Amino acid sequence: MSTAEETDGENTPWSEVTPEAARRLLVAAVEAFAERGYHATTTRDIAGRAGMSPAALYIHYKTKEELLHRISRIGHDRALRLLETAADSGGTPSDRLADAVRSFVRWHAERHTTARVVQYELEALGDGHRAEIAALRRKSDAAVRRIISEGVRAGEFDVPDVPGTTLAVLSLCIDVARWFNAQGSRTPEEVGTLYADLVLRMVGAQK
Amino acid sequence: MSTAEETDGENTPWSEVTPEAARRLLVAAVEAFAERGYHATTTRDIAGRAGMSPAALYIHYKTKEELLHRISRIGHDRALRLLETAADSGGTPSDRLADAVRSFVRWHAERHTTARVVQYELEALGDGHRAEIAALRRKSDAAVRRIISEGVRAGEFDVPDVPGTTLAVLSLCIDVARWFNAQGSRTPEEVGTLYADLVLRMVGAQK
Numbered sequence: 001m002s003t004a005e006e007t008d009g010e011n012t013p014w015s016e017v018t019p020e021a022a023r024r025l026l027v028a029a030v031e032a033f034a035e036r037g038y039h040a041t042t043t044r045d046i047a048g049r050a051g052m053s054p055a056a057l058y059i060h061y062k063t064k065e066e067l068l069h070r071i072s073r074i075g076h077d078r079a080l081r082l083l084e085t086a087a088d089s090g091g092t093p094s095d096r097l098a099d100a101v102r103s104f105v106r107w108h109a110e111r112h113t114t115a116r117v118v119q120y121e122l123e124a125l126g127d128g129h130r131a132e133i134a135a136l137r138r139k140s141d142a143a144v145r146r147i148i149s150e151g152v153r154a155g156e157f158d159v160p161d162v163p164g165t166t167l168a169v170l171s172l173c174i175d176v177a178r179w180f181n182a183q184g185s186r187t188p189e190e191v192g193t194l195y196a197d198l199v200l201r202m203v204g205a206q207k
Numbered sequence: 208m209s210t211a212e213e214t215d216g217e218n219t220p221w222s223e224v225t226p227e228a229a230r231r232l233l234v235a236a237v238e239a240f241a242e243r244g245y246h247a248t249t250t251r252d253i254a255g256r257a258g259m260s261p262a263a264l265y266i267h268y269k270t271k272e273e274l275l276h277r278i279s280r281i282g283h284d285r286a287l288r289l290l291e292t293a294a295d296s297g298g299t300p301s302d303r304l305a306d307a308v309r310s311f312v313r314w315h316a317e318r319h320t321t322a323r324v325v326q327y328e329l330e331a332l333g334d335g336h337r338a339e340i341a342a343l344r345r346k347s348d349a350a351v352r353r354i355i356s357e358g359v360r361a362g363e364f365d366v367p368d369v370p371g372t373t374l375a376v377l378s379l380c381i382d383v384a385r386w387f388n389a390q391g392s393r394t395p396e397e398v399g400t401l402y403a404d405l406v407l408r409m410v411g412a413q414k
Contacts, residue, residue: 036246039243173381174385195375201408202409
């Protein structure tokens with residue numbers, strides 16, 4: 001699995017992780033978890049991929065779960081920021097919903113390896129960490145639900161089931177991480193544009 | 208993870224697997240792969256879960272990959288059958304698309320543990336098996352694309368990007384396996400009905 005995606009995107013991924021050795025270990029952990037799964041990966045594997053000793057890893061992360069939590073936290077913070085930025089922006093509900101979908105899809109496409117770890121290994125988090133991440137996920141859901149509700153109130157959207165439609169919109173975008181292939185025929189940008197149109201249809205947006 | 212789902216549904220799951228010991232091992236493999244991932248699971252773990260010895264497992268399955276392939280093959284055959292049945296039925300394109308979505312969603316909800324293994328462990332298949340499964344997936348895609356194309360030709364649907372919309376429809380349904388919770392507030396039937404409505408909106412179906 002390539003790490004090319006890790007250097008794509010608007011911001012340098014993992015730039016919030018310092019020092020550099022801690023960042024290198026985190027990138028190695030993402031690759032290892034994505035390739036073999038969390039439970040099949042040892043801290044020794046991760047240290048080896050990062051060209052470091054298990055003892056050097058231990059300086060930065062006490063456990064494998066701490067690495068997973070750090071990855072999950074950064075990924076969920078980023079996703080929430082994208083959705084809240086779109087929800088808080090000045091346009092119409094249609095503009096804001098299209099914006100939210102485009103940026104959320106692009107993140108799941110560009111960072112698909114990270115996103116798979118973030119989305120599929122939630123069960124492996126410790127109880128406290130899982131509760132913390134669940135709270136962030138509820139906030140992401142609330143940001144999208146808010147845009148849809150405002151569109152309904154403004155008479156711009158026609159949505160019989162707002163919570164169900166919110167769930168479906170987020171689910172559609174998240175699953176991009178599963179199928180997206182950097183060698184495929186569509187760019188992250190193109191998938192984002194297609195999906196924004198499909199989601200506006202789902203909410204019955206007035207053209 | 209509960210195995211209650213394994214006894215739900217219209218047909219008895221895995222009834223095509225005989226003798227009973229081979230079926231018991233397959234069910235144990237699904238549970239183990241779903242809980243810990245394919246790579247973290249040993250044939251010894253699977254035999255133990257099924258209350259059998261590793262030697263008894265070896266009578267039925269030569270390798271762990273053979274178990275995964277059997278699970279994946281049965282799951283993909285079932286999914287394809289559901290979609291082709293809907294595509295070949297007599298109704299309008301809207302009726303057939305709604306039917307395809309309802310039955311595909313219900314399968315991913317009712318059998319979510321199996322579906323996660325089927326959808327997330329494709330990379331772990333051997334090359335020949337992966338090619339065989341990829342061919343089944345292309346047929347599933349073709350069944351849905353056929354319904355959508357016929358709807359467009361009949362003037363019943365308005366779809367600017369048929370392959371992209373087909374991909375999105377299947378993706379939306381598949382991701383149900385990730386988030387569906389048997390203890391949650393929606394039944395598989397309810398999710399199927401909601402999603403059929405959302406998909407008809409995605410294709411701009413005339414009411």
